[in-house]
Amino acid sequence: MDKAHRHEELEEEAAKPFGLMGYFLTPGELMHACEKLKNAGYKDFDAQTPFPVHGLEKAMGLPPSKMPWIVLTCGTVGLLSAIALTAFVSFDYPLVISGKPSFSYQAYVPIMFELTVLFSAFGAFFGLWGVNRLPMFYHPSMKHPSFPRATDDAFFVTVEAKDPKYDASKTRKLLEDLGAREIVEVTE
Amino acid sequence: MTTAALQEDTPGKRAPLVLGHRDFNAVTETVAGIVEKKTTPSWLVLLGLAVSVLLILLGSLGKLAAEGLGIWGLNNTVFWAWDITGFVFWIGIGHAGTLISAILFLFRQKWRTSINRAAEAMTIFAVMSAAIYPVFHVGRVWFAYWLFPIPNQMSMWPNFKSPLLWDVFAISTYATVSILFWYVGLVPDLATLRDRATTKVRSIVLGIFSLGWRGSHRNWLNYEKTYLILAGLSTPLVLSVHTIVSFDFAVSIMPGWHTTIFPPYFVAGAIFSGFAMVVSLMVLARKAYGLEGLITIKHLENMNKIILLTGTMVGYAYAIEYFIAWYGGNEYERFAFINRAFGPYKWAYWTMWSCNVFSPQLFWFKRIRTSIPAMFVISIFVNIGMWFERFVIIVTSLHRDYIPSSWTYFRPSLFDISTFLGSFGLFFTLFLLFLRFLPAVAISEVKGVMPQADPHAGHGDDHGHDAHDDHHEEASAKSDESEDESEDEGDEGDEASEGDAEKDEEESRG
Numbered sequence: 013m014d015k016a017h018r019h020e021e022l023e024e025e026a027a028k029p030f031g032l033m034g035y036f037l038t039p040g041e042l043m044h045a046c047e048k049l050k051n052a053g054y055k056d057f058d059a060q061t062p063f064p065v066h067g068l069e070k071a072m073g074l075p076p077s078k079m080p081w082i083v084l085t086c087g088t089v090g091l092l093s094a095i096a097l098t099a100f101v102s103f104d105y106p107l108v109i110s111g112k113p114s115f116s117y118q119a120y121v122p123i124m125f126e127l128t129v130l131f132s133a134f135g136a137f138f139g140l141w142g143v144n145r146l147p148m149f150y151h152p153s154m155k156h157p158s159f160p161r162a163t164d165d166a167f168f169v170t171v172e173a174k175d176p177k178y179d180a181s182k183t184r185k186l187l188e189d190l191g192a193r194e195i196v197e198v199t200e
Numbered sequence: 201m202t203t204a205a206l207q208e209d210t211p212g213k214r215a216p217l218v219l220g221h222r223d224f225n226a227v228t229e230t231v232a233g234i235v236e237k238k239t240t241p242s243w244l245v246l247l248g249l250a251v252s253v254l255l256i257l258l259g260s261l262g263k264l265a266a267e268g269l270g271i272w273g274l275n276n277t278v279f280w281a282w283d284i285t286g287f288v289f290w291i292g293i294g295h296a297g298t299l300i301s302a303i304l305f306l307f308r309q310k311w312r313t314s315i316n317r318a319a320e321a322m323t324i325f326a327v328m329s330a331a332i333y334p335v336f337h338v339g340r341v342w343f344a345y346w347l348f349p350i351p352n353q354m355s356m357w358p359n360f361k362s363p364l365l366w367d368v369f370a371i372s373t374y375a376t377v378s379i380l381f382w383y384v385g386l387v388p389d390l391a392t393l394r395d396r397a398t399t400k401v402r403s404i405v406l407g408i409f410s411l412g413w414r415g416s417h418r419n420w421l422n423y424e425k426t427y428l429i430l431a432g433l434s435t436p437l438v439l440s441v442h443t444i445v446s447f448d449f450a451v452s453i454m455p456g457w458h459t460t461i462f463p464p465y466f467v468a469g470a471i472f473s474g475f476a477m478v479v480s481l482m483v484l485a486r487k488a489y490g491l492e493g494l495i496t497i498k499h500l501e502n503m504n505k506i507i508l509l510t511g512t513m514v515g516y517a518y519a520i521e522y523f524i525a526w527y528g529g530n531e532y533e534r535f536a537f538i539n540r541a542f543g544p545y546k547w548a549y550w551t552m553w554s555c556n557v558f559s560p561q562l563f564w565f566k567r568i569r570t571s572i573p574a575m576f577v578i579s580i581f582v583n584i585g586m587w588f589e590r591f592v593i594i595v596t597s598l599h600r601d602y603i604p605s606s607w608t609y610f611r612p613s614l615f616d617i618s619t620f621l622g623s624f625g626l627f628f629t630l631f632l633l634f635l636r637f638l639p640a641v642a643i644s645e646v647k648g649v650m651p652q653a654d655p656h657a658g659h660g661d662d663h664g665h666d667a668h669d670d671h672h673e674e675a676s677a678k679s680d681e682s683e684d685e686s687e688d689e690g691d692e693g694d695e696a697s698e699g700d701a702e703k704d705e706e707e708s709r710g
Contacts, residue, residue: 043655062224062392063648064420065655072417077425083433101349101357109361122366122444126373129437133377133430137384140426144419147411154414160395162415163388165224 028200030152031056031172032183034192035161039065042167045190046071049171052186056175060153060168079139086135087128094120094127155198170198217311217649219493224647227494231641232393234489242488243636250628257622260615261332265341273613277606278598282616283333284448285590286623289473290330291371291445292466292586295438296474297323298378301385302434305427311502313645314494317389318485319478320382321638325630326477327375329623334367336619363447370444377437381430384423387413388644442470449593456536456597459524465517469586472510472556475503476582483576485635494641497570504569507582511560514589518557532602540596544609548592555585 036042042059049057050073059068069076098120106114141147153159153170162168169192171183180197187195218227264271274281297319304312335344347368349357358365390410397403413419446462479500486495525537541549559581563569568578600607634640647653 039653039655059417060415061417061420062228062415063388063644063653064424065417065653066648067655068417069421074418074421077422079422079425079429083429097349098360101360105355105357107359107361109359112361116361119361122440122447123360123369125436125440126366126369129433129440130373130376132433133373133380136426136429136433137380140384140422141411143422144416146413146419147408149407149412151412151414153416159414163392163395163413164228168415 029173029180030155030198030200031170031175031178032180032187032195032197033153033156033168033170034187034195035158035166035168036192037166039068039167041191042169043068043071045169045187045192048186048190049169053177054171054175054183056172056178058153058170058172060159060162060170062163062165062167065167078143079136082139082143083132083135086139087132090128090131091124093131094124097127098123152198152200156194156196158194216651217314217496217498218646219496222493222650223652224650227646227650228392228396228643230491230494231389231639231643231646232396234635235393235637235639236396236398239636243632247629247632247636250625250632253622253625254629255622255625256618257332257625260618260622261336261341263615264336264619269337269339271613271615272619273611273616275608275610277601277608278595278610280598281591281595281610282612282620283337285587285594286620287330287333288445288466288590289587290326290623290627292442292470292473292590293477293583294323294326294330294374294378294474295442295467295470296478297321297326298374298434298438299471299474300478301381302431302438305431306435309502310649311499313649314491314496314641315478315482315499315503316645317382317385317638317642318482318634318640319474320378320385321631321634321640322474322477322481323378324375324382325627325634326474327371327378328630329627331371331375332619332623332626334371363444363451366444367448370441374437374441377430377434381434384427384430385642385645386638387411388415388423389639389642391415392643393639439467442467449597454597455530455532456540456593458533459521461517461520461524465514468510468513468517469556469589472507472514472560473583473586475507475510476579476586479503479507479575479579480583481631483572483579485640489635489640491641494646500572500575501566501570504563504575504578507579508560508563508569511556511582515553515557518553535600536597539600540592543596543600545592545596545599548588549596552585552588552592555581556589559585 036045039061042061043065046057046059046068050071055073057072059065059072061068095117098117099115102114102116108114112119153162153168156162156168158166159168169187171178171187177183184195184197222230272281272283274283297316300312300319301316301323304316334347335341338344338347347358347365349360358368387410390406391413394403394406394410397406443463443466446466449457450459450462452458482495482500482503486492522537522541525533528534540546559578562574562578568574595610599610
């Protein structure tokens with residue numbers, strides 16, 4: 013593949029549309045728009061809001077979060093690690109205190125509790141970024157000229173081009189009818 | 201009492217959490233503005249003061265590392281004094297931050313949103329100040345890592361049956377979880393600051409720390425679940441931490457320490473002292489940074505009510521200790537308590553009672569709990585009282601032990617005092633840096649509790665109170681109604697109630 017050809021291909025890729033973006037000024041309008049998009053059969057669309065708008069996941073038809081399962085798994089690993097640690101330590105270097113058995117599990121409950129919490133918290137923290145695919149320092153939606161308002165006071169909706177129902181003109185018309193402002197097609 | 205004040209107390213008609221006709225952008229401007237504006241000379245003066253006190257700490261600790269524990273006023277009888285007092289004092293202060301961020305979150309107390317960020321920061325800095333004591337009390341601080349179970353050539357392990365080792369696990373878990381929880385809360389606000397950044401350096405640094413957060417609802421969904429889980433984890437954690445701190449004493453067989461009431465009594469005391477510290481700090485910070493519309497009198501009043509409650513619980517614990525000392529019939533126990541109230545440390549004991557039990561009782565009066573100067577003074581008294589509580593428990597129980605020939609009177613050395621004073625330098629240096637460089641109020645959370653944030657806003661009286669969650673369930677059922685509501689949000693009823701509360705605030709201040 014010669015250089016010019018590759019350059020051309022890169023350029024073509026760069027110009028690939030990512031999707032249509034527009035914004036609303038109230039959470040109510042956004043929720044209404046998401047419902048309409050869902051009812052129109054769109055699946056690959058997202059909302060970008062300065063704070064979590066409650067009930068939006070229902071309007072968008074999103075499945076519940078998987079986070080609890082991740083945390084449960086990590087917490088269980090934490091508890092088992094604590095049991096393993098205290099058991100190993102009691103037999104590796106027995107300390108006889110007031111004639112109690114080596115593995116006096118009652119005395120180890122605080123350790124078991126703390127390690128369960130510690131592992132769960134790590135699971136929640138790293139799991140959150142893993143599930144959300146963050147850190148991600150570049151995202152096409154950040155190209156919208158008013159994107160900085162998504163973390164301030166505007167409620168964005170993005171319909172992605174990969175959605176089978178996506179059609180640049182029809183989707184734009186739908187967003188216009190819903191009252192979205194500054195509808196822009198952003199590229200990848 | 202005015203009608204507005206009456207209304208404020210009527211259940212169902214709650215005082216608004218954000219005052220002064222603010223929209224979403226105004227909240228961003230208020231909070232982000234503090235971080236973005238030029239450094240003020242007064243902040244520099246305060247930082248200079250705090251750093252000077254921090255240097256006293258570094259000097260004291262350097263001297264301790266060079267010469268050993270002998271520079272403290274400890275002796276054979278009183279082998280634990282200002283060091284553990286300072287440790288428990290700071291850990292206790294930290295607990296209010298977790299209470300506000302986690303426990304009040306689980307109880308859906310929305311007023312927590314404007315104070316939780318600063319309170320969590322306070323927790324982290326307080327835990328750091330506390331950690332100094334055990335780390336340096338090991339004597340040879342370069343071996344402090346021996347506290348952790350690390351495989352070694354002697355094939356020895358720490359004693360897992362000792363409360364001091366449980367403490368190592370509890371405190372390090374607490375510090376870690378508090379930092380993770382705080383950072384999770386910061387990410388969306390750092391993204392707000394990133395999107396407002398005007399210089400290249402700011403946008404790169406904030407860009408890295410905000411992890412590329414873009415407010416996607418798919419992300420928010422996981423985020424909110426994680427926040428709830430972390431709150432659920434922190435709640436039993438914070439209770440366990442002070443329970444385990446109290447085990448340091450309660451598990452020993454020392455009259456005055458060996459008491460089953462210690463865990464709940466220490467937890468109540470921790471929350472009590474922590475809230476007092478939050479009130480002291482917030483009264484100053486809201487004034488200095490013009491945050492009166494976000495941290496309202498209502499917020500401070502609510503905290504004062506918690507101080508009143510926990511202060512009364514602490515008073516109950518002091519009383520029941522005496523009852524048990526008498527009812528238990530153990531003469532050593534009885535002596536320890538009589539000695540506490542009427543022995544050589546009676547001045548410390550009665551300072552504790554006056555500051556912790558009597559002074560917060562003034563908060564029964566609405567005029568006092570809504571008066572800024574009064575609450576500031578009382579909160580300082582509580583902080584002093586809670587330091588004395590730990591001092592009384594620790595030193596009065598130790599100084600007259602079983603053999604009268606070894607009885608002694610503990611006096612702190614210069615380095616005891618300078619280490620404790622210096623720990624305030626560390627705390628305030630970190631807190632001032634936090635106020636200057638990070639959003640002191642959780643921007644996204646405050647927006648979420650504003651009446652406009654309800655996607656079903658605009659239906660009659662729904663504004664300003666917590667009807668929000670009830671609507672949540674009916675989201676799909678109500679979707680048709682919500683079609684044309686967008687225009688009439690922020691209607692007159694809403695603004696009127698905001699105005700009233702502002703007036704009320706002014707009245708109660710004046």
